[in-house]
Amino acid sequence: MSGLVELDGLEVDLRVGGSMRPVLSGTTLQIGRGEAVGLVGESGSGKSMTARSIARLLPEGAEVRGSIRFDGTEVTSLRGADLRAYRRRIAMVFQDPRAHVNPVRSIGDFLTEELRTNEGVPRAEAERRAIELLDVVGIPDGARRLRQYPHELSGGLLQRVMIASALLSEPELLLADEPTTALDVTTQSDVMALLDELRRERGLAMLFITHDLELAGAVCDRTAVMYAGQIVEEQAADALYTDPLHPYTAALVAARPDIDATAARLAAIPGRPLSAFEAPPGCAFADRCPFSEDRCESERPALMPIAAGSSRCLRAEELRGRLHLTVSDV
Amino acid sequence: MSAMPATTPIETVDREPSVRGLPGLRGTGIVGHVCAAILALAVLIAIVGPLLAPYSATEISLSNSFVGPTGDHYLGFTGQGADLLSLLLLGARSSILGPLIVVVAAMVLGVVVAIISAWRGGIVDQVLSVIMDVLFAFPGILLAILAAAVFGASLQTAAIALAIAYAPYIARVLRAAAIRERSREYIAALEVQGFSAWLICLRHLVPNISGLIVAQGTILFGYAMVDLAAISYIGLGVQPPQPDWGVMVAQGQSGVLQGYPAESLAAGLCIIIVVVAVNLLGERLNARSQGSAR
Numbered sequence: 001m002s003g004l005v006e007l008d009g010l011e012v013d014l015r016v017g018g019s020m021r022p023v024l025s026g027t028t029l030q031i032g033r034g035e036a037v038g039l040v041g042e043s044g045s046g047k048s049m050t051a052r053s054i055a056r057l058l059p060e061g062a063e064v065r066g067s068i069r070f071d072g073t074e075v076t077s078l079r080g081a082d083l084r085a086y087r088r089r090i091a092m093v094f095q096d097p098r099a100h101v102n103p104v105r106s107i108g109d110f111l112t113e114e115l116r117t118n119e120g121v122p123r124a125e126a127e128r129r130a131i132e133l134l135d136v137v138g139i140p141d142g143a144r145r146l147r148q149y150p151h152e153l154s155g156g157l158l159q160r161v162m163i164a165s166a167l168l169s170e171p172e173l174l175l176a177d178e179p180t181t182a183l184d185v186t187t188q189s190d191v192m193a194l195l196d197e198l199r200r201e202r203g204l205a206m207l208f209i210t211h212d213l214e215l216a217g218a219v220c221d222r223t224a225v226m227y228a229g230q231i232v233e234e235q236a237a238d239a240l241y242t243d244p245l246h247p248y249t250a251a252l253v254a255a256r257p258d259i260d261a262t263a264a265r266l267a268a269i270p271g272r273p274l275s276a277f278e279a280p281p282g283c284a285f286a287d288r289c290p291f292s293e294d295r296c297e298s299e300r301p302a303l304m305p306i307a308a309g310s311s312r313c314l315r316a317e318e319l320r321g322r323l324h325l326t327v328s329d330v
Numbered sequence: 331m332s333a334m335p336a337t338t339p340i341e342t343v344d345r346e347p348s349v350r351g352l353p354g355l356r357g358t359g360i361v362g363h364v365c366a367a368i369l370a371l372a373v374l375i376a377i378v379g380p381l382l383a384p385y386s387a388t389e390i391s392l393s394n395s396f397v398g399p400t401g402d403h404y405l406g407f408t409g410q411g412a413d414l415l416s417l418l419l420l421g422a423r424s425s426i427l428g429p430l431i432v433v434v435a436a437m438v439l440g441v442v443v444a445i446i447s448a449w450r451g452g453i454v455d456q457v458l459s460v461i462m463d464v465l466f467a468f469p470g471i472l473l474a475i476l477a478a479a480v481f482g483a484s485l486q487t488a489a490i491a492l493a494i495a496y497a498p499y500i501a502r503v504l505r506a507a508a509i510r511e512r513s514r515e516y517i518a519a520l521e522v523q524g525f526s527a528w529l530i531c532l533r534h535l536v537p538n539i540s541g542l543i544v545a546q547g548t549i550l551f552g553y554a555m556v557d558l559a560a561i562s563y564i565g566l567g568v569q570p571p572q573p574d575w576g577v578m579v580a581q582g583q584s585g586v587l588q589g590y591p592a593e594s595l596a597a598g599l600c601i602i603i604v605v606v607a608v609n610l611l612g613e614r615l616n617a618r619s620q621g622s623a624r
Contacts, residue, residue, distance in 0.1 A: 055522050060451050088524035100519040102534050113533075114523050169523070 003030035004173060004205045005054065009066035012053055020063060021277040023049045025229040027066075028303060031173070034203040036196075038216030038237055040252070041226035042273040047209045050226070051175045054207070055092050056083060070173070088118060091166035093195070095178040097158040101150045107161055108146030114169050133164045137194055156187035163195060167202070174199060174206040181211070192219060213240065213256060222309075225249045228284035229276025235309020243321070245311035247289045250323035283314065291315055291323075358614040365611040372604050375419060376426040383416035387573045396590040408578075408593045409585045418596055421573035425601070428489050428567070429554035433547050435493035436554075440500025441543060445531050447501070448508030459505075462498035470495035470557050478566040485558075485574075488567040492557055500546055507539045541619030548612030552605040559601050575601050 012024040024046045031037045039047045052058055054068055056075065068075040070086060078086050094100040101110055111134075112126035121129070131142030137160040139145055150158060159179060166174060179195060180188040196219045199206050210216050216223045217237045224234040225248065233246035244250040251269045271288040280286065286296040296314055303312045306320065313319070355362055375382070384402075394411040397403075405414040443462065447455040470492045477491035478484075511517070512535065520530045536543070561567035562576030570577050575597040582594030 057518050057522065084524040084526060086524075087522055090522070092519065092522045094515065094519065096515070099515040102516045102520075102538070104538060105534070114525070117529065118524060165523075 004033045004035075004071055005029075005031040005207070006069040007050070007054070007066070008069070010050070010053060010068060011065040012049055012058065013063040014059060015061040021275075022279075023229055023276050024053065025276050025279065027226075027229070027231055029224055029231060029234070031205050031207055033172070034205055035222070036199060036206040036208055036220040038220035038223035039207060039209045039226060040211065040213055040216050040223060042211075044273060044275050045226040046229040046276060047226055048177055049229075051092070051177050051207055051209055054173075055087070055090060055175055057092075088114075088169060089171055090173045090175060091169060091171040092175040092177065093159070093162050093166050093179040096182045097155060097162045098150060100162065101158070103150050105149075106146065107148050107150065107153070110150075111146065111161065111165055111168060114165075118169070130164070130168065133168055134161070136167075136198070137161075137164045138190070139164075156183050156191060159183060159187075159191050160194065163191070163198070167198060167204075170202075172205060174204050175209075176206060177209045178211070180215075195219070213252060217241065225252070228274045228279045230279075230284065230312060231303060232285065232312045233309065234303075235307070239308065243307070244323050245306055245309055245316055245320065246285075246313045247291050247319065247323060248285045251288075251290075283312075291319055358611065358618060362611055362614040365607040365614075368603065368607040369611065372422065372426060372607075376422040379419040379422045383413075383419040385413040385416040387412060387417055387420050387571055389413065389416075396585060396588070396592075398592075405596060406592060409582065409588075409590065414593060414596060417573045417578060417593075418575070418600060421575045421578060421597065422600070424485055424568050424572060425555065425559070425575040426604070428485050428558040429551050431486070431489040432492045432496065432554035432558070433551050435490060436496040436500055436550060437543065437547050439493065439497035440504055440546075441536065443497065443501040444504035444508050445535065447505045448512045449527055449531060449535075451509075455505075458501075462501050465495065466498040466502070468495055470553075471560060474557070474561050475564075475566055478561075483566040483569060485562075485568045488558060488561045489554075492554055492561075496550055496554065500550065503546055504539065504543065507542050508535060511535050511538055541615070545612055545616035545619050548608055548615055552608040552612065555601060555605050555608070 007027050007029040010024055010027040011022065013020040013022050015021075027046065027050055029037065029039075029050070039050060041047050049058070053064065054070075054075070056078070058064065064076050066076075070089070073086070075086060108127060108130065111130040112121075112123065115121040115126040115129065116123060127143075127146060130146060134140075134142035134145060139157065139160055145153075145161075153161065159182075163179075176195065180191050183191060192215065195206075198204075206220075208216060208220055213223075217240060220237045222234060223237040223240050224231045225240075225246065226232065227248050233240075233244070233249045235243075235245060240249060241253050244253055248269075254267045255269055257266055269288055274284055276284075280297065282295075282297040282299055283289070283292070283301050286292040289296065293315070299314060301312045301314045303310050304316065306316050355366055358366075389412060391411045394407040396407065396409055397411075398406040400406065403413050403415065405418070408414055408417060443458055447458045473495045474488045474491040477487045481487045517530060517535065520534060558567055559574075559576030559579065562574050563580040565580065568574035568577050570581065578597035579594045579601070582591065582597065585591060586594050
């Protein structure tokens with residue numbers, strides 16, 4: 001499959017107090033046209049950094065190696081007008097909508113600015129299109145909303161506005177960085193359903209970042225699991241529960257609370273998540289893994305294709321099918 | 331969950347749309363409003379002063395030297411025998427126009443440097459900061475004296491020299507604010523939308539620090555006025571017989587020694603009233619802009 005987005009061995013180092021620390025160490029990922037890919041993992045595993053690398057929003061002084069191709073074009077070396085043209089083909093929905101909108105500009109200004117500036121659409125026409133799209137995202141009285149300011153809207157409503165804004169420029173790729181984490185639970189499901197429906201309707205590719213394995217499973221075609229700046233497993237979203245290919249995924253699945261089961265204490269993964277810069281020479285997950293052997297400590301596994309997905313585990317083949325059951329008993 | 335209708339409207343509280351407006355006088359209190367009124371009056375006099383002045387600056391008769399107030403001459407005469415009230419009214423123009431040139435020029439320079447520094451960061455920021463620090467070491471008056479020596483003494487020369495001397499001060503304050511604003515996430519969101527840096531700066535970044543820009547400009551006006559008066563006092567700014575409050579303070583000093591301080595006092599009082607008003611207003615605008623910064 002020729003992907004819309006192809007990350008190949010992406011390594012990103014950030015400057016932390018004078019020294020460079022890796023935050024991504026060899027991320028490889030494809031997103032096809034119209035495909036939704038979930039990216040899950042614990043905090044600090046590099047999910048957001050992956051999305052920000054694609055949008056070229058890395059902090060100052062970041063060092064990037066490896067390649068990011070979008071529709072065949074190398075993104076990491078884009079500059080000036082080319083970079084702006086590329087950014088118009090992608091859109092990003094952020095975790096906290098309130099922080100990502102200029103608080104002193106009206107919703108109308110915010111929604112129509114891109115159309116008016118980049119595409120020369122007259123104001124009245126841009127507003128008409130914005131009102132139409134607000135209706136699509138479930139905000140019926142768009143004309144009035146356009147005159148309101150961000151502080152007058154609730155978080156859920158503002159996130160809908162952000163989604164409308166993301167769709168207004170008709171992008172090819174949507175980067176959704178935990179779009180529902182800052183919202184309350186009922187609003188979350190509304191916003192998620194909306195995002196899912198609109199994306200399918202428009203054949204939009206999406207990179208969906210979340211902590212929520214189940215959510216990723218519900219809206220994504222494929223799911224990639226990140227740990228310590230690397231993708232450790234990647235396969236069809238619905239197979240992740242039943243047939244995890246990496247012990248880390250299996251442990252995540254086991255740690256998820258189950259509404260039907262009564263448990264005295266939730267299962268947890270022993271130890272703490274590692275950041276990419278702390279990763280040992282061997283497998284990054286080795287010292288928390290119930291299946292680790294001596295060679296796991298010394299030999300760094302590569303992301304190897306297995307079944308319909310891929311896994312970064314030395315024992316992936318031999319553990320296949322046993323992971324799910326064994327981990328929940330640990 | 332994807333079966334849920336995507337068009338569920340969300341109830342929200344209906345509120346009056348807030349008015350953004352230009353940085354006005356809201357929240358500056360009675361003092362702020364009084365100061366603004368005094369400044370408005372001063373600017374009005376600067377504009378229409380020549381129409382109000384009953385006599386011209388060159389209507390001099392030495393026989394009236396240091397004569398006190400009379401029926402036609404409400405403030406009496408200067409040491410050179412000109413009408414004091416007329417001189418004050420005529421002098422308002424250059425005394426206020428000068429600082430205005432300084433403020434506008436210094437603000438434009440300062441804002442541009444601050445924005446470039448904050449936006450580009452890294453080596454560009456470091457180089458600009460070093461240049462600004464070097465300029466910062468030059469006292470404004472010293473630079474104005476140098477400029478007067480090279481380009482000849484005039485109000486324009488002095489004003490431009492002061493503007494260059496003040497720009498680093500403005501740039502330094504605004505750079506910090508611009509860096510803070512630059513790091514806010516809505517700027518990143520705008521970048522992803524494919525807007526150019528200049529557009530984001532002009533439409534979003536600069537307007538969002540405009541409160542601070544106005545406040546700094548107001549405070550600078552007071553400093554510039556005192557400095558320009560001082561430069562005129564030592565004879566390197568406005569050249570007599572063009573009327574100017576700073577020049578009047580200088581010319582009145584012989585009168586002070588002879589026991590007739592009216593000219594120096596009156597011109598000095600005008601300077602003090604305007605500068606105090608500007609500074610009080612500037613302080614209040616500054617406090618307000620920092621209070622509103624989240």
